[in-house]
Every structure is written in structure tokens, then in C-alpha cells.
Amino acid sequence: MSTNQRGCLYLVGLVIFAFFGCFLFPFIVLPAWGTAVTLPVITVPAEYYIEGWAGFLSPIQAIFPDFQLVNTLGGALLANIIVLLIAFFAWRASKGWTKEVPGRFQGVVELIGSMWWGLTRDQAGTKPKVKYILFPLVASIFLFLLAGNLGKLLPGVETVGVLHCADYDPVVLNGFPVSELGSFTGQPYFVLKNDAALNTGTPASDESYHRCEAMMGIDAYESYLPTQLDPFRDQKVTYLTEEGDTLEEVAEYFNTVRIPDLLTAELDDGSEYVDVEYEGYAPVEISPESIIEANTADDGTVNLVAAGADAHEAAEDHSEEAAEEVVEEAAEGEETAEVEEAVAEEAAAEEAEHELEDVVAIGPTTELEAGQEIVIREALVGAEATTFTNQLFTVAPFVRGVATDLSFTIGLALLAFVAIQAFGISELGLNYFQKFINVHALGSVAKHPLGAIDFVVGLFEIISEIGKIISLSFRLFGALFAGSVLFVVIMFLVGTTVPVVILALELIVGTAQAAVFAILTMLFCAQAMVSHVHEEDHVEAHV
Incomplete structure (x- = not known):
């Protein structure tokens, strides 16, 4: 084997190794497992395990109150x-x-x-x-x-530690929900839940921090505990559309079938890790408007497809025909080429806008294309969450x-x-x-x-x-x-x-x-x- 052949073989090996180690595993496998790498909290001051001393060491707290x-x-x-x-x-x-x-x-x-x-x-x-x-x-x-x-x-070292609620003061920290892996000596242990690579987490707020502290058993923030339990347990809710479905019908299905079924099933009336009892269940109400909001992207695009999507092409063809008619009329009137082009573009745009508005506008009674997975409600995280694991946490290493x-x-x-x-x-x-x-x-x-x-x-x-x-x-x-x-x-x-x-x-x-x-x-x-x-x-x- 020549030196060039050996070099090519090494290069192929490096490319394969880089593919698995730098792309497939961190960007595909780990996110699929819900354990994608998170960005840890970077602070100059050391993080604390316990704020002060307890038990027989409590006199130290009296001498050094800020210890x-x-x-x-x-x-x-x-x-x-x-x-x-x-x-x-x-x-x-x-x-x-x-x-x-x-x-x-x-x-x-x-x-x-x-x-x-x-x-x-x-x-x-x-x-x-x-x-x-x-x-x-x-x-x-x-x-x-x-x-x-x-x-x-x-x-x-610097990776395994104590869960802390993501704080908001003096600096807003980003936090993640957690997943329980098991228990050790009777105590549960968790990992930060992250299903997307390069995800920096959710910024904490005063409400999310106080609710998290309440769920951790801090009596001072007891008033922030949820008084009602979400029957979906903070999880993301989706629905696979069938032929003829409308947003109005989907919302009615959830309000009259899915939610009552969950409410009659056995649900924990409280936190799994903190001795908390809630007063009742949240009166969850799904509406066509809330579904549209849940399926609207940051740029305002609605990710819902109407059943009459073929009418889009018809509208575009109709717009082209209208543009040709305008050009012909302009030619008969001996308009210049620049004017003809401007008039044609304007007429086509106006006609297409009117036609597409009638076809693609999604309303409560619009029939949806079958087989599309629509979001009924996003996952509740942080201040909106009602479960322990969906609060915003960071890790203070041991x-x-x-x-x-x-x-x-x-x-x-x-x-x-x-x-x-x-x-x-x-x-x-x-x-x-x-x-x-x-x-x-x-x-x-x-x-x-x-x-x-x-x-x-x-x-x-x-x-x-x-x-x-x-x-x-x-x-x-x-x-x-x-x-x-x-x-x-x-x-x-x-x-x-x-x-x-x-x-x-x-x-x-x-x-x-x-x-x-x-x-x-x-x-x-x-x-x-x-x-x-x-x-x-x-x-x-x-x-």
C-alpha cells in the first residue's frame, strides 16, 4: 500500500469517526433519547449545595448567617x-x-x-x-x-450535582425540565430533559422560580403552588387529522371526550416528590383559536393545511390569465412595455391575493387535510407547569x-x-x-x-x-x-x-x-x- 493510499484510508476513517462522534451521536441519537447536551450555568461565584447549616450544626448559621x-x-x-x-x-x-x-x-x-x-x-x-x-x-x-x-x-466532576430551580435574580438563568432515571438509596435522581441539539433552555422568571421553589417544598413560596391539576400533566398534546375534520370538531372532541376521560381516570392529586394536595382539576378548554395559536410559527405562518389545497394552483393559474388579459388590453391601448409589465404585475398580485384569501384562510369550520399532525397544546414548562418535573432546573455540581x-x-x-x-x-x-x-x-x-x-x-x-x-x-x-x-x-x-x-x-x-x-x-x-x-x-x- 502506497503512502497516498494509506493517507486516503486514514482520511476516510477520520471522516467516518467525525460523522458518528460529531454529528450522528450528539445531534441525532442524544436528542432522540431526550438527553441532548445542555449548556450548563457558567458562574464565577461557586454554587451552593445547602444555604446555611441545619440540625446540630445550626449554631454556625447564627454565627455566620451568610455562610x-x-x-x-x-x-x-x-x-x-x-x-x-x-x-x-x-x-x-x-x-x-x-x-x-x-x-x-x-x-x-x-x-x-x-x-x-x-x-x-x-x-x-x-x-x-x-x-x-x-x-x-x-x-x-x-x-x-x-x-x-x-x-x-x-x-x-462539574457534571453531577444538586438540582436547583433556575433563578432570575440578579441574572436570568436558563433552565430545563427533568426526567427521572431511577433512585439511589431511596432518593430519586434525574437528568435535564432536552430533545433538541444546541438548545440553550428556557429563561427563568420570578413566577417560574417561585413555583419551582414551592414544588421543591420551600414553605415561603407555598402561595405559588398550582391549586388545580392539569389532566394532560403538562405534556404536549397533538392530534392526527382525519378526512373532513374541522378545528371546531377537533376542539369539541377534546372538550367532550378526551378531557373527561382523563379526569375520570386515576391521577395523582398532588406532587410526586413534595407533600402537596391540589384543590381540583384545571377546567381545560380547547378552542379553534387556541389550536391556531399553537400551530402558528414565530414568523406568523400557520402550520395548518386546508383540504382544498388544490385550489391554490387554480388561483395561481387564474392570476396568470388575469395578467395576460391586462397585458393584451394595454397593448391595444399602445402602452409602453414598462407600463404593460407594471400593470400586469399589479393586477396579478391583486387577483392572486383575493383568490388565495378565500382558499387558504383557516377558520373554525375549514376542513383540514387528512393525515397531518396538528398541535392542540404545547407542553407547559416553568411558570405554567403544574408538575414537578416540568419546572425549570439547573444543576449545581457536587x-x-x-x-x-x-x-x-x-x-x-x-x-x-x-x-x-x-x-x-x-x-x-x-x-x-x-x-x-x-x-x-x-x-x-x-x-x-x-x-x-x-x-x-x-x-x-x-x-x-x-x-x-x-x-x-x-x-x-x-x-x-x-x-x-x-x-x-x-x-x-x-x-x-x-x-x-x-x-x-x-x-x-x-x-x-x-x-x-x-x-x-x-x-x-x-x-x-x-x-x-x-x-x-x-x-x-x-x-
């Missing part, structure tokens, strides 16, 4: 578990670090440790404070961030990458900032602050006029030192949050296959950002332990 248990804490817990498991299995594999000939796993762990010790030693020396404080700090930061960044690539929370990255940057100052003061004492307010250079300005520049530069160092908090925190947050957003957007657009490439990029970015944060912390601490007073000044002071 919320958020999912980035789950990400931090996952990172800690991963690091502890690695440490445990490394200790076990090395037999308490007594095994002199390491195996593969022990060798990898020792390689990482020796690499970070080598970097720390080269930049900060081998002093006890470096060996026993700085090195463990830097290595711990790297391992924790690496576990947190790569842990969010595990299946279920675990979200810890570095995608700006409060965490700022907190870690503050920890690094405090460590930098601590190492500087422990090594240089009060002279460390000469880096910012260089009184020594200011005192020697008469002998060394350039000392005034050193003093001014020191003032700028204050801004630079505070800027380390911003640079460290936003660099880590921006890279990891952008990766999460990119992944969910690509997943939404193509569904399968292509997002694997984004996961590979996340693997690289997550490792690189963990290393960058740890290295910068180490370098800043090493620089803080270096005196900013010139050596000759020290000699002069001793003399």
Missing part, C-alpha cells in the same frame, strides 16, 4: 483526598521510606520530590528554614494545585475545580504573600523593610545623589509587592476558569469527540499553572531573603 456550603469546597476536599492517597500509597510502596531500591510508583514520587528540592535549593540555598519550611510549603502548594486542577477532569473559585486563588495568593514577608523578615530583620522605604539610601543622598532614585524605586516596590497577590490569584483563576468554560462550550456545540482535545489541553494547563504558582512563590521568597542594602554601605558602616 453557604459551596461546591468548590468539594473540589478542595477532592484535592486533599487525592494528595493523601498518593502519600499513603507511596509510604506503603516504600515500606515506610525504608526501601532502598524503589519501584515505579515510589520512583515517580521521589523524582517529583527531588525535582522540587533541587529547584528550591538552587534558588534559596540549603538553610534550615529553606529545607524544613520553604521546600515543604512549595511542594505542598504544587501537589495540592496539581490534584485540584487534574481532579476536575475526573468523570462526574464538585467544582477549586481553582475556578476566585476566593480560593486570592486566599492562596494571600498565603504566599504572608510567607514571602515572613521569610524576608526572618532573614533580614527590620532591614527587610528597606526594600520598600529605603531610609539608608535617603540618608546618604548627600554623598550618593542617586540614592534618591533608590528611595523612589522602593516606594514603587510597595505597589509591586501588593501586585503579587493580584498576579498570582488572577493568573491561576483565569487559566482554570477559562478552560472550564471552553470545555462546556465545545461540549455544547459538538457534544462528543472534540472535547477530548480540550481535556488534553486542560491536562497541560492544569499542570503548568500548578508549577508556575509554586515556582513564583519559591522565587519571591528567595528574593525576599536577599538584602537590598549595597555591600559597600555595609563595609562603610563597619568602618
Whole structure:
């Protein structure tokens, strides 16, 4: 097989793979199953599981009234578990670090440790404070961030979580109804119901949010509960027309046959998941006008076909004949060609408009073409829904990458900032602050006029030192949050296959950002332990 033949074979394989992975599965199969990929809620603040504490932990609520248990804490817990498991299995594999000939796993762990010790030693020396404080700090930061960044690539992370009602304040969120898949330990679990690819959901409103919260059992919104139950259980209602059907007859059939049959059948008088009882059944009334509205597209086109559709062609033929007659009359009157054409077009348009109005106008008594599926009522979703599963929901993941929370990255940057100052003061004492307010250079300005520049530069160092908090925190947050957003957007657009490439990029970015944060912390601490007073000044002071 030649190189070109092999290349063509690979190309065909890629096309087939792309067809199944990027088109057939995400755009045909998943929507048919009602599980098309949805666009998740993208928020900078972490989402909460429980708003405050309950039970024996309720005193925490009194002390911290605004406290919320958020999912980035789950990400931090996952990172800690991963690091502890690695440490445990490394200790076990090395037999308490007594095994002199390491195996593969022990060798990898020792390689990482020796690499970070080598970097720390080269930049900060081998002093006890470096060996026993700085090195463990830097290595711990790297391992924790690496576990947190790569842990969010595990299946279920940032995808499986708690159902929340789609909120409308301060930002309107889009939500989806849900389908129950089964139960786990007695608790039902659901998936967002979506039967259309690239569907962004339904925007929430205050009514839909409050009704959803009421259906979730929140007593504060009990007044929003439906007082009457829809016999169709919020489902879309359609009808297959037969010969001679009119909208008037179809509406009468539903009002006198279908709805009474549903009302006499056994229906749950309340929510399946919340202890709610309704007062009665909704007096559903189907009318020809409501059917026309349900079958009217956004552009105003009515998707109903009358039985006399053949009359359309007759009307068009009649319009053409009328146009020819106008042209002949214009020719007899010796009109110009431009006038003839304009008159003919106008006459044809007017005649066609009058004829088609008589034929295609759909009214209550218009006979419909047999065999067409017409919509009697669209599905009720959100504020109009009377069932639990047709409310508007979003998902707050149980675990979200810890570095995608700006409060965490700022907190870690503050920890690094405090460590930098601590190492500087422990090594240089009060002279460390000469880096910012260089009184020594200011005192020697008469002998060394350039000392005034050193003093001014020191003032700028204050801004630079505070800027380390911003640079460290936003660099880590921006890279990891952008990766999460990119992944969910690509997943939404193509569904399968292509997002694997984004996961590979996340693997690289997550490792690189963990290393960058740890290295910068180490370098800043090493620089803080270096005196900013010139050596000759020290000699002069001793003399």
C-alpha cells in the first residue's frame, strides 16, 4: 500500500469517526433519547449545595448567617483526598521510606520530590528554614494545585450535582425540565430533559422560580403552588387529522371526550416528590383559536393545511390569465412595455391575493387535510407547569475545580504573600523593610545623589509587592476558569469527540499553572531573603 493510499484510508476513517462522534451521536441519537447536551450555568461565584447549616450544626448559621456550603469546597476536599492517597500509597510502596531500591510508583514520587528540592535549593540555598519550611510549603502548594486542577477532569466532576430551580435574580438563568432515571438509596435522581441539539433552555422568571421553589417544598413560596391539576400533566398534546375534520370538531372532541376521560381516570392529586394536595382539576378548554395559536410559527405562518389545497394552483393559474388579459388590453391601448409589465404585475398580485384569501384562510369550520399532525397544546414548562418535573432546573455540581473559585486563588495568593514577608523578615530583620522605604539610601543622598532614585524605586516596590497577590490569584483563576468554560462550550456545540482535545489541553494547563504558582512563590521568597542594602554601605558602616 502506497503512502497516498494509506493517507486516503486514514482520511476516510477520520471522516467516518467525525460523522458518528460529531454529528450522528450528539445531534441525532442524544436528542432522540431526550438527553441532548445542555449548556450548563457558567458562574464565577461557586454554587451552593445547602444555604446555611441545619440540625446540630445550626449554631454556625447564627454565627455566620451568610455562610453557604459551596461546591468548590468539594473540589478542595477532592484535592486533599487525592494528595493523601498518593502519600499513603507511596509510604506503603516504600515500606515506610525504608526501601532502598524503589519501584515505579515510589520512583515517580521521589523524582517529583527531588525535582522540587533541587529547584528550591538552587534558588534559596540549603538553610534550615529553606529545607524544613520553604521546600515543604512549595511542594505542598504544587501537589495540592496539581490534584485540584487534574481532579476536575475526573468523570462526574462539574457534571453531577444538586438540582436547583433556575433563578432570575440578579441574572436570568436558563433552565430545563427533568426526567427521572431511577433512585439511589431511596432518593430519586434525574437528568435535564432536552430533545433538541444546541438548545440553550428556557429563561427563568420570578413566577417560574417561585413555583419551582414551592414544588421543591420551600414553605415561603407555598402561595405559588398550582391549586388545580392539569389532566394532560403538562405534556404536549397533538392530534392526527382525519378526512373532513374541522378545528371546531377537533376542539369539541377534546372538550367532550378526551378531557373527561382523563379526569375520570386515576391521577395523582398532588406532587410526586413534595407533600402537596391540589384543590381540583384545571377546567381545560380547547378552542379553534387556541389550536391556531399553537400551530402558528414565530414568523406568523400557520402550520395548518386546508383540504382544498388544490385550489391554490387554480388561483395561481387564474392570476396568470388575469395578467395576460391586462397585458393584451394595454397593448391595444399602445402602452409602453414598462407600463404593460407594471400593470400586469399589479393586477396579478391583486387577483392572486383575493383568490388565495378565500382558499387558504383557516377558520373554525375549514376542513383540514387528512393525515397531518396538528398541535392542540404545547407542553407547559416553568411558570405554567403544574408538575414537578416540568419546572425549570439547573444543576449545581457536587464538585467544582477549586481553582475556578476566585476566593480560593486570592486566599492562596494571600498565603504566599504572608510567607514571602515572613521569610524576608526572618532573614533580614527590620532591614527587610528597606526594600520598600529605603531610609539608608535617603540618608546618604548627600554623598550618593542617586540614592534618591533608590528611595523612589522602593516606594514603587510597595505597589509591586501588593501586585503579587493580584498576579498570582488572577493568573491561576483565569487559566482554570477559562478552560472550564471552553470545555462546556465545545461540549455544547459538538457534544462528543472534540472535547477530548480540550481535556488534553486542560491536562497541560492544569499542570503548568500548578508549577508556575509554586515556582513564583519559591522565587519571591528567595528574593525576599536577599538584602537590598549595597555591600559597600555595609563595609562603610563597619568602618
